[in-house]
Amino acid sequence: MGFLVFREIKALLFMTLRSFKLCEINRGIVSASDVEFEEGSESELLQKQVKSDEEAFELYNEYAFKFSFGVRKGKTRCRVKDGSICMRQMVCWRTGFKNVNNVGHKSYSKVDYRTGCRAYVQFHVDEDDVYTLVAHVMGHNHAMVPLHKRHYIRSHRLVRSEQLAFISNLKRSGIPVADVIRVMRKEVGGSPNLGFIASDAYNALAGEKVKSIDFSDSNQLIKFFTQSWIIVGIWNNHHTNNIMFGCAFLLNEKTDSFVWLFDSFVRSMGGKKPITMITDQCAAMGATLKVVLPSVNHRLCTWHIGKNSKKNIPDLRAQDDIVDVFNTVLKYSDTIAEFEFYWQRDFEKLFDAIQCPYNRKVAIAAYYLKEEADFRWSQHKETLMTRYDFDWKAFGGDMKKKFYPNFLRRQKATEFDELKQGDMTVDQYYKNL
Template sequence: MKNEIVKDEEEAYTLYCEYAHSKDFGVRKDKLYYFQGSSVIRQKRFVCYRHGEKEERPRKSNKASFNHIDTRSNYPAMISFKRQTPNNPFMVDRFVMEHNHEMASPKKRHLLRSARSITKTKKLVIENTINAGIKPIATYSYLVEETGRDDVLGYSKKDCFNFIHQLMKSKVEAEDAQSVVNEFNNRQRMILFFIGMDNRSRIDYDIFGDVVSFDTTYRTNKYHMICAPFIEINHHWQNIIFGCAFLSDESAKSFKWLFSTFLKSMGGISPQTIITDQAQGMTIGIREVMLETRHRLCQWHISQNAPSHLGSLKNDKIFYKFFNKCMSDCDSIIEFEETWQMMLDHKWLKNLYNIRHMWSTTFNNDVFNAGLKVTS
């Protein structure tokens, strides 16, 4: 083995595993070292699976734990591959053959972890048999029969079952929910789900449902759908979720269906006030379904959107003083109008002014709002 040359880490590992299998011991990957200032491997070590001593770690709690049998015996056998430059191949620079424990018997050496692997060809065979509806145990029996006996198969029954488990899990993750999404998209149909809560939530809605927050800004799931919870606060200022929607779009049709479904699940009782972000489809849906509900806009979203529309005004402290006063600090409609006129003439502000009754507290003092000004 001394002065043996290999092109990469994988070839080095294969070489040492073949040697170890012929000598009846297993291999484990050990330390590696990089060239300074780069991610290119300079040196890689492989050791016997019984090399070193297990590190004793303090227990974090008094909970029961399962202790595995420690098979390590500070076995010194190892091999080190090293190269001089990033472009050079690896060469064996250290090789220790010393043994201090019994080797695996010839009948059991095929069970050593480093001697077990499922090749790409075998993985394809397993996948095809599972897709054909053949049970895992029958698949394994077929593979054993094909090779003649299990000790030359190259992997154990557990390895085979673990691969099948991962295969089925990946299919569920990649295809199950996504296939539903794709099917609806192919048919150009909207996807709408409403998850209603239990009886406890309906009781909470009867008590605390005068003001509801509805936020459609959560879009973090991998299926690119909108997660929109219906939220209220109780007398302890704790959030209560009455329901949650998943939408594929923000059209007026989607929101009309959603708000109708929400009211139906809550006994047909509309909230006095609903606070949302600014979206045209949502506004239409609320206007047509929640006829007696006061629709308000989230002040936080308006504040976040303001800088992108105001240009140089975003650095004007006097302007923002008037702007924030209009948001929450005007005591009367007259004061609001006067303060608004003090701000500069701006298209976005003009449009915001036209819907002032939906976001300024000044225009909503006649309706109970539970102190809410934002959606979340």
């Protein structure tokens, strides 16, 4: 028991002294360039050449193994003209410091081995991708790892392809991985000669397993979703609750696709056709409905119209009361005549609010024409616009004459006069007041 306590105290003192040392380095009390170990007086690597980034790493890593330190890949510099690498550094594994300022609370912490070491090698890379070692700093500000522990350094651990194949074959034969590693250690004369530790073997096996899974089904499904149009059929019951009748995936929004969609839907409903269908402003879908379901009342979704208005007229919607005017015209007109009447009346208020120039009123208002009114305007636009007296007033008069003629106005007035509540008409109520 006393031995265990002594060992814990010793470990705590070691970590305290080490943390104090790192703090001194960070504050500048101890210079990170203080040399504690020198690799030698002259470099044996200068002017050596290799042909790739991997070979450059292996060159410095094999050299570092002799002195019991690890290496990491460092900075690169690229050419401006083509972006190819012109300089590459390989650095000591204890180069730099961990960024501890942005690290949140963790339930565990890893040992920080970095001490700000300045040892590195630098390669010049010519345009033929030949790496030439041109600089070598050999001074370290830390002690080297003991020889009997250097095989634990991360850069010197690697599960080679033939070793991984051997482990995989024995594992498939029913032999546990731990037993396989134990046999391999004995064959090579111990852990220092094996070249990796147990966790490296398990990680390599997991990596091979991931590579063997091609994810064909899920990838095809994701690809199909990203390249498809999702059509969801939702209807309202007599309680105004939404009911989803079906869902379809279309490769495109062409007329042929919608013909198949609506034919399939009608067959799935036992041949019974819907009375009204509400869609977005898809021209192909609207054209298909006229052919496949000519008796259906086709209406546009007010939500989509409102969404498009946010995209197409953001400046107008930013004006005071514009949204209320827009929603009134959009949502509370039951007939074409009502829509055209309120449309013109509210647009007059709208133009006054935003101080729209008189010569711009026709162009702005025509943008909001829908269905039959839009079709008529596109057919007669050129003829009407050539008239010298055609202006906003003439535009409104033309629309009113077509969609709210005198006979319809008289008809609506008669309907209003004949409205009754109990036994009294509107006129009788007015006279009694």
